[in-house]
Amino acid sequence: MTIAKDRLALLKEKLLQERDVLVAEVDKIQKHSNDEFESEVPDINDEAARTYSRQVMLSRGEADRQQLKLIDEALESIERGDYGICVDCELEIPYERLKSVPFVERCVDCMTKLEEARSER
Numbered sequence: 835m836t837i838a839k840d841r842l843a844l845l846k847e848k849l850l851q852e853r854d855v856l857v858a859e860v861d862k863i864q865k866h867s868n869d870e871f872e873s874e875v876p877d878i879n880d881e882a883a884r885t886y887s888r889q890v891m892l893s894r895g896e897a898d899r900q901q902l903k904l905i906d907e908a909l910e911s912i913e914r915g916d917y918g919i920c921v922d923c924e925l926e927i928p929y930e931r932l933k934s935v936p937f938v939e940r941c942v943d944c945m946t947k948l949e950e951a952r953s954e955r
């Protein structure tokens with residue numbers, strides 16, 4: 835364990851807080867897409883708009899779920915004791931970076947490489 839205990843506690847706290855927010859949001863979106871959209875009487879003029887806003891909601895929900903997964907993984911790695919280690923190069927991720935994005939998986943170098951590889955495709 836390389837991160838000081840009090841810092842780790844702070845990061846864990848942040849993760850748990852963000853997790854709460856996301857869980858509530860995912861929950862809300864799920865309820866919204868199940869009830870409201872289904873129960874509304876289809877209006878032909880409005881259908882395209884509704885389909886669109888539904889897609890926006892679902893993709894937002896998808897992004898939230900992915901973030902939730904990262905947060906859960908970060909919390910697990912805190913329990914395991916390998917939190918803050920870059921998944922690619924296995925070097926420590928600087929505390930400042932973790933502080934701004936506590937569920938980040940990669941160091942800046944690896945993230946940049948990944949983004950470059952993605953944009954080349």
Ligand SMILES: [Zn+2]
Binds near residue numbers: 920922924925943944
């Ligand atoms: Zn790295």
